[in-house]
Amino acid sequence: MENIILEARNTFSDVHLTNDYRIKRYRNNFQIHLNTLFDISNVIVDDSQAIFNDTALILTDRIYHQTEGFVIESLDDLEDESINEEFDNLQGFLYEKIRRELGMYYDRTSLELLKMIDRTVHSAILSVKYNYFSKCNEFINPWESENNIFTDNKVLHLFSTNRDEVVDFIDDDSNESNEISDKKIWILAKGHRSDTTHGFVRDLLGLRNTILAILDESASSYRNPMKTEIIIRKLRQMGISQDEYSDSNIKNWLITPLKRNNRIGSSKDGYFMLNTCDDIAFSYGSHLENLKGYFRTLESHRRLAEQKNCLSTHNLNEHIEFLLRYLNLPS
Numbered sequence: 001m002e003n004i005i006l007e008a009r010n011t012f013s014d015v016h017l018t019n020d021y022r023i024k025r026y027r028n029n030f031q032i033h034l035n036t037l038f039d040i041s042n043v044i045v046d047d048s049q050a051i052f053n054d055t056a057l058i059l060t061d062r063i064y065h066q067t068e069g070f071v072i073e074s075l076d077d078l079e080d081e082s083i084n085e086e087f088d089n090l091q092g093f094l095y096e097k098i099r100r101e102l103g104m105y106y107d108r109t110s111l112e113l114l115k116m117i118d119r120t121v122h123s124a125i126l127s128v129k130y131n132y133f134s135k136c137n138e139f140i141n142p143w144e145s146e147n148n149i150f151t152d153n154k155v156l157h158l159f160s161t162n163r164d165e166v167v168d169f170i171d172d173d174s175n176e177s178n179e180i181s182d183k184k185i186w187i188l189a190k191g192h193r194s195d196t197t198h199g200f201v202r203d204l205l206g207l208r209n210t211i212l213a214i215l216d217e218s219a220s221s222y223r224n225p226m227k228t229e230i231i232i233r234k235l236r237q238m239g240i241s242q243d244e245y246s247d248s249n250i251k252n253w254l255i256t257p258l259k260r261n262n263r264i265g266s267s268k269d270g271y272f273m274l275n276t277c278d279d280i281a282f283s284y285g286s287h288l289e290n291l292k293g294y295f296r297t298l299e300s301h302r303r304l305a306e307q308k309n310c311l312s313t314h315n316l317n318e319h320i321e322f323l324l325r326y327l328n329l330p331s
């Protein structure tokens with residue numbers, strides 16, 4: 001652990017801001033950051049307070065910062081003063097490093113630039129400090145991907161959900177439906193140049209709620225489920241391009257979290273709202289059949305291993321141990 005801060009300092013030392021704005025990979029890194037941050041918050045928060053419970057929610061800067069603050073407060077249990085002092089020193093080093101990198105393009109009167117520097121340093125420090133949290137192995141580090149905007153994409157960054165705050169830096173002439181046009185997070189980025197570049201990612205919370213609205217408007221139930229390809233086609237018709245979200249992204253980033261957070265049910269025929277007891281029971285039954293199939297496969301593997309005398313060297317009882325732990329039963 002003692003080398004983590006030193007390794008981070010060396011990594012930051014090797015970063016040189018780019019002067020090439022053609023490739024905008026920082027957008028994907030920020031999208032991953034949003035995914036992991038909000039997924040963590042919905043795991044550690046009480047179910048009754050989970051963000052996903054608000055079907056009208058659209059991500060705002062205030063909601064983002066409240067969520068990030070909640071995750072930090074919940075996970076940051078680092079009390080070692082000497083290590084915290086090392087992070088203070090690392091932060092000072094990083095500010096000075098960035099000012100040197102900007103050189104003639106550093107303008108202390110530019111509020112946007114100062115905000116970019118602050119956000120870049122903030123995410124960089126948290127990406128390292130996360131490794132010292134006692135629960136760091138329970139979740140994906142949500143700031144690692146955001147820090148990659150600096151270390152890999154070699155730009156500073158700032159984001160806002162408020163288009164008016166960045167309107168002087170962006171051009172937005174897209175023809176999108178009203179359902180998704182306001183579900184954007186704008187990202188400003190700056191390298192070793194006088195100007196900035198920009199891009200956007202979609203508000204995942206808002207898009208997930210758009211899927212709920214699609215299912216709700218179609219009166220979906222266990223009797224009338226909607227197939228994945230139909231959901232994807234409707235999002236494409238609204239303006240979500242393949243370049244922004246592949247079919248796999250839509251399934252893994254939008255649909256699956258809705259299932260995981262009990263917002264929608266599913267069967268082999270598609271997805272539906274969980275509005276009635278029958279809806280819940282049908283989804284339960286579908287997943288129970290899947291569980292039985294998985295369990296039978298695991299059991300057949302265990303029996304085969306028993307026949308071949310493999311159990312002394314390989315633990316093929318983990319599926320049973322998992323169930324006992326989950327049900328809080330003695331092993």
